[in-house]
Amino acid sequence: xxxxxxxxxxxxxxxxxxxxxxxxxxxxxxxxxxxxxxxxxxxxxxxxxxxxxxxxxxxxxxxxxxxxxxxxxxxxxxxxxxxxxxxxxxxxxxxxxxxxxxxxxxxxxxxxxxxxxxxxxxxxxxxxxxxxxxxxxxxxxxxxxxxxxxxxxxxxxxxxxxxxxxxxxxxxxxxxxxxxxxxxxxxxxxxxxxxxxxxxxxxxxxxxxxxxxxxxxxxxxxxxxxxxxxxxxxxxxxxxxxxxxxxxxxxxxxxxxxx
Amino acid sequence: xxxxxxxxxxxxxxxxxxxxxxxxxxxxxxxxxxxxxxxxxxxxxxxxxxxxxxxxxxxxxxxxxxxxxxxxxxxxxxxxxxxxxxxxxxxxxxxxxxxxxxxxxxxxxxxxxxxxxxxxxxxxxxxxxxxxxxxxxxxxxxxxxxxxxxxxxxxxxxxxxxxxxxxxxxxxxxxxxxxxxxxxxxxxxxxxxxxxxxxxxxxxxxxxxxxxxxxxxxxxxxxxxxxxxxxxxxxxxxxxxxxxxxxxxxxxxxxxxxxxxxxxxxxxxxxxxxxxxxxxxxxxxxxxxxxxxxxxxxxxxxxxxxxxxxxxxxxxxxxxxxxxxxxxxxxxxxxxxxxxxxxxxxxxxxxxxxxxxxxxxxxxxxxxxxxxxxxxxxxxxxxxxxxxxxxxxxxxxxxxxx
Numbered sequence: 001x002x003x004x005x006x007x008x009x010x011x012x013x014x015x016x017x018x019x020x021x022x023x024x025x026x027x028x029x030x031x032x033x034x035x036x037x038x039x040x041x042x043x044x045x046x047x048x049x050x051x052x053x054x055x056x057x058x059x060x061x062x063x064x065x066x067x068x069x070x071x072x073x074x075x076x077x078x079x080x081x082x083x084x085x086x087x088x089x090x091x092x093x094x095x096x097x098x099x100x101x102x103x104x105x106x107x108x109x110x111x112x113x114x115x116x117x118x119x120x121x122x123x124x125x126x127x128x129x130x131x132x133x134x135x136x137x138x139x140x141x142x143x144x145x146x147x148x149x150x151x152x153x154x155x156x157x158x159x160x161x162x163x164x165x166x167x168x169x170x171x172x173x174x175x176x177x178x179x180x181x182x183x184x185x186x187x188x189x190x191x192x193x194x195x196x197x198x199x200x201x202x203x204x205x206x207x208x209x210x211x212x213x214x215x216x217x218x219x220x221x222x223x224x225x226x227x228x229x230x231x232x233x234x235x236x237x238x239x240x241x242x243x244x245x246x247x248x249x250x251x252x253x254x255x256x257x258x259x
Numbered sequence: 260x261x262x263x264x265x266x267x268x269x270x271x272x273x274x275x276x277x278x279x280x281x282x283x284x285x286x287x288x289x290x291x292x293x294x295x296x297x298x299x300x301x302x303x304x305x306x307x308x309x310x311x312x313x314x315x316x317x318x319x320x321x322x323x324x325x326x327x328x329x330x331x332x333x334x335x336x337x338x339x340x341x342x343x344x345x346x347x348x349x350x351x352x353x354x355x356x357x358x359x360x361x362x363x364x365x366x367x368x369x370x371x372x373x374x375x376x377x378x379x380x381x382x383x384x385x386x387x388x389x390x391x392x393x394x395x396x397x398x399x400x401x402x403x404x405x406x407x408x409x410x411x412x413x414x415x416x417x418x419x420x421x422x423x424x425x426x427x428x429x430x431x432x433x434x435x436x437x438x439x440x441x442x443x444x445x446x447x448x449x450x451x452x453x454x455x456x457x458x459x460x461x462x463x464x465x466x467x468x469x470x471x472x473x474x475x476x477x478x479x480x481x482x483x484x485x486x487x488x489x490x491x492x493x494x495x496x497x498x499x500x501x502x503x504x505x506x507x508x509x510x511x512x513x514x515x516x517x518x519x520x521x522x523x524x525x526x527x528x529x530x531x532x533x534x535x536x537x538x539x540x541x542x543x544x545x546x547x548x549x550x551x552x553x554x555x556x557x558x559x560x561x562x563x564x565x566x567x568x569x570x571x572x573x574x575x576x577x578x579x580x581x582x583x584x585x586x587x588x589x590x591x592x593x594x595x596x597x598x599x600x601x602x603x604x605x606x607x608x609x610x611x612x613x614x615x616x617x618x619x620x621x622x623x624x625x626x627x628x629x630x631x632x633x634x635x636x637x638x639x640x641x642x643x644x645x646x647x648x649x650x651x652x653x654x655x656x657x658x659x660x661x
Contacts, residue, residue, distance in 0.1 A: 085268050085284040092278075104278035104612055130280070139456060145366035146354040165354055166347015168287040169365050175456035177280025177609055181287065186347030243455055259610050 048199045050153040054220040055193055056248035057207070058230040059129055061255070063214035066091055066127035070206035070215065071108040077194060077205035084109045086180050088191040089131035089206050094257055097121045102257050128258050129215060131206070132157060132178040132191035133239060133247030140170035140179065149188065155220070155248060156195050161187045175240050193217075220248075267618065276543075277613025286605045286617045289625040291341040294633050296447045296469065297597045298338045301637075303444035303470065304477010305331040306380065306436060308504070313433040319503035325650045326488065327481045328384050333641035335376055341633050342368070344624055364450045375443045379436040384648075386428045390417055391653045406647070444473040451600060458533035459540070459604040464522045471515040476593035478508045479586040484641075486583055488650070498575050505582050509565040512589070516558050536611040544606045544614055548595045557592010561585040 074080060074089045090108035097103075098121050107127070134157045141149050141157060148164035151157050159170075164187035171179045171188060182189040194204035202208070207217040218227025227250075234252035240259060241247075251258075268284050275284070309327035311317045343349050359366035392411035396404050445466035451457075452465025462468075482504055489496045526534065541549055561584075567573075568581040602617050620626035 083269065084272065085281050087281045090281050102612075104610070106278070106281050109272075109281065139454075142362045143365065143454075144360055145363040145368070146351075146358055147360045148354075163351075163354065164348065165351040167342075167345075167365060168347070169363070169450075171282075171287050172605075173454055173456055175609055177283045180282040181285065181347060259612075 048201075052221065053154040053198075055155045055198065056134065056218065056220050056227055056250065057131070057193070057204075058216035058218070058227050058234070058236075058250045058252065060214050060216070060230075060234070061126055061128055061251055061253040063212045064091065064127040064129055065212055065214075066093055066107055067211060068108050069209045069211065070129055073205040073209040074191075077197075078192070080189075081183055083183075086183070086189075088178075088189070089129060092128045092130060092258075093125070094128065094255065095122050095125040096255075096257060098123050104257075124255070126255060128251075128254070129206075130176065130178070131249060132174075133176055133245065133249040134191075134193060136246035136248060137244060139173040139175065139243075139245060143169045143173040145169065152195070154198070156193045156198070157190070158192045158195055159188050159190060161185050161189070164188050175243050175245065267620075271616055271618060274616040275613055277608070278610055279608035279613040279615055280610055283608050284615060286602065286615065288601055288605060289345065289617075290602075290619055290627060290630040291345045291625050291633070293594070293597045293601045294630050295338065295341040296444075296601070297476070297594050298334050298341070298633075298637065299444055299447050300469065300473030300476050300593065300597070301480050302331045302335045302338060302375075302477070303440040303473040304475065304479075305334070305481055306440045306477070307474055308478050308481050308507070310433045310437050310440075311507070313429055314437065317503065319497075319499050322497045322500045322651075323481050323485050323504065325387065325648070325652075326485055326645075327477075328380070328387065329644045329648060329650065330481060330484060330637075330641060331477075332380055332384060333644055334637040335372075335380060336640055337633060337637045339368075339372060340636070341630075344629065344633075364446070364453055367446065371443055371446050375439050379432060379439045383429055383432040383436060385412070386425045386432065388648055389414060389425055390422060391649060393417055394653050410647075441470055445470050451604070456609060457604050458531065459537060459607070460600070462522060462526075464518060464525075465600075468515070468518050468522060471511065471518055472593050472596050475508065475511045475515050475589060478504060478511060479589040479593075482508065482582055482586040483590070486579065486586075488645075496575075496579060498578070501579070501582060505565060505568065505585075508585070508589070509562070509569065512558060512562055512565070516562070533611055536607045536614075540603060540607045540614060544616075545599050545603050549599050549603070552595040553592050553599060556588055557595055558589075561588045561592070564588075 068091055071087060071090050074087075075082065078088060080086055080088055087108060090106055093105045093107050095103045095117055097117055103117060134151075134155060136151075136155075138149075138151060138157050141151055144150075145167060146163055146165055148161075149157065149159045149170050161182075166181065166186045166188070168181055168188065171181065179188055179190045181187070194202070194206075197204060203217050204215075207215045216226050216230045218225035218230070220227060222228065230252070231250060234250075236250040236252055237254040238247040238250060271284050305327045308320065309324050309331065312320050312324045343352055346352060355366055356369040359369065389411060392407050393415060394417075396407035396411055398404075399407055448466030448469030451460040451469075452462050454460045482501065485501070485504075486496060526537065564581050564585040568578050568585075573581070606615050606617060607613070608615065622628055
C-alpha cells in the first residue's frame with residue numbers, strides 16, 4: 001500500500017469508525033431507562049425492583065382544603081423554577097354560581113385571593129389538585145421523537161433530560177398541561193411521582209406534606225396498598241377519559257366541571 | 260435568560276382571559292414553526308406543478324418546469340433550519356436520526372426529508388440537467404467547468420441512448436415524486452392533525468388541507484418567480500403558460516377553500532365540547548389573521564381576480580398585473596393559514612376555559628428577524644442555483660425531454 005492509498009483509506013475509515021461507535025453507544029443506551037437497574041442494596045435492605053411495582057395516585061377532592069402545601073413542597077423537592085408558570089403540580093379552585101357560571105383559579109399562582117363572587121350566589125366550591133396523570137396510554141410518550149420521555153416499568157412517565165432535544169411535541173400532546181420546558185435545561189420537565197424517593201421506599205413530596213390526606217399514593221400491584229383500598233372504597237373518575245389516555249391518577253368526588 | 264425568559268412570560272400573565280393551566284402560558288411553537296410548514300408547502304406545491312409537465316404532459320407549463328424544480332430544491336434546503344433553530348437543544352438534533360421513536364410522527368421527519376431530497380428532487384434535477392452539465396463542463400471557464408464536472412458526477416455520455424434513459428428516468432422519478440411530495444407535506448399536516456389533546460389541530464382533514472394549501476402556495480410562488488425573472492431578464496412572458504398555471508391556481512384555491520369550509524362547518528355542526536372556546540378563539544384572537552388575511556385577502560379577493568382574468572376581456576398587460584397581484588395575495592393568505600394553525604392552536608387552554616396571548620419577539624433566535632431571514636434565505640439559494648443551472652435548456656432546438 002502506498003502513501004496515497006493509505007491516506008484515502010484513512011479518510012473513509014476514521015469518520016466511519018466514529019459514526020459506528022456513536023451508533024453503538026446510542027443503541028446500547030436506548031434500553032437502560034426502561035429497564036432501570038435496581039440500585040445496590042443499602043443497609044441490608046432489599047434492592048428496589050421496578051418489576052414488582054405499579055404506581056398510581058388517588059385524589060379525594062372533598063378532602064383538599066387548598067392549603068397549597070403540595071405545590072410548594074413539589075417545587076422545593078424537585079427544583080422546579082419559582083416563577084408562577086412552571087408547575088409539576090398545582091391546585092385549582094372552582095366556584096360555581098347559581099346561574100351556572102364557573103370561575104376557576106389556580107391558587108398556586110401566588111397570593112391566594114378571596115373569590116370576588118357574591119357568597120350568596122355560590123352553589124358549590126371545591127379544590128382540585130392537578131399533576132401529571134402518568135397515563136397508561138400516554139400521548140406524550142407516543143410523540144417523543146427520540147424516546148426521551150418514557151414509561152418506567154413501575155408506571156411512572158418520566159423525561160430523560162440528557163436525551164431530550166427540546167422539540168416540545170410532548171408539551172403539545174399532553175391534554176392536561178402537565179409539562180413545561182425547563183428554562184435552564186431547555187428540556188421538557190414534568191412530575192416524576194418523585195421517582196428518586198419511590199426507589200428509596202418514600203412517598204412523593206406532595207403526598208408526604210398533604211395535611212388532610214387528600215392525596216393517596218400507592219402501589220397498584222400490592223393488595224395492602226392504600227391506593228388499592230382507596231380504589232375499593234370510592235367511586236372514581238379520571239380526567240378527560242374520552243381521550244383514552246388511561247390516567248393512573250384517580251379522583252374521588254370529582255365534579256363534572258373539572259377538565 | 261434566553262428567548263423564553265421568565266420576565267417575558269410574567270408579562271403575559273396579565274393578558275390571560277379566563278382560566279388556563281399554569282404551564283400553558285408559554286407559546287412553545289413560535290413563528291419559526293409557522294415558517295416551517297409554509298416553506299415545506301412551497302416545496303411540495305412547486306414540485307407538483309413541475310410534475311404536471313412530465314406526468315400529465317401539460318405542454319404549456321414547460322417554460323416553468325426547471326424553475327419549479329429549482330424553487331422546490333431551494334426551499335427544501337432551507338426547510339429544516341427553522342426546526343433546528345427552534346429546538347431547546349439544537350446540538351442533539353442527530354438523535355432524531357440515530358434513535359428515532361417509531362411511534363412518533365415527528366421522528367419520521369429525517370426519513371421523509373432525506374427521501375424527498377435525495378430519492379426524488381436531486382435525482383430528478385440531475386437527470387434533467389445532466390446533458391446541460393456536460394456541455395457546461397466543456398464550455399465554462401475555470402473553475403466553473405470543474406464545478407459542472409463534479410455536478411454532472413463526471414458523466415460524459417450524451418449519446419441518444421443515454422438521453423433516452425434520462426427521459427425515462429425523469430418520467431419514473433416524477434411518478435414516484437408526486438406521492439412523495441404528498442407524503443412530505445401531508446406528513447407535516449399529520450404532525451398537527453394527530454394531536455388529540457388539541458381540538459383545533461386534531462382533524463383527519465388536516466393533512467389534506469395542508470396539502471391543498473401547499474399546492475396553492477407552490478403554484479402561486481412559481482407564477483411570482485416566473486414573472487419576476489422574466490422582468491429581470493427582460494424576456495417576454497409566455498402568456499399561454501401563465502394562463503394555464505393561473506387556471507390551475509384557480510382550481511387549487513377552490514378545492515382548498517372547499518376543504519377548509521368543510522372543516523369549519525363540520526366543527527360548527529358537530530359542536531363538541533371545545534366549540535365555545537374555539538369560537539372565542541377565532542373571534543378574539545384570530546379575527547384579523549383568519550377572517551381578514553386568510554379568507555378575505557388570501558382567498559376571496561384572489562379568486563375574484565382570477566375569475567376576472569379568466570373572462571379574457573383583458574389584454575396581456577392587465578392579465579399579468581392581475582395574476583401577479585393574486586399570486587402575492589395568495590402567499591400572504593397561505594402564510595396566515597399556517598399562522599392560524601400553529602399559533603392559533605396554542606392560544607386557547609386545554610381546560611377550554613381561557614385564552615393566552617402570543618407575543619412575538621423581534622430579535623432573538625425565535626423572533627421576527629430570524630423568521631424573515633429564513634424566509635429570504637431560499638431566494639438567495641435560488642439565486643445561486645439559477646446562476647449555476649440555466650432555467651432553459653441549452654439547446655432548445657432538439658429538446659432532451661418532453
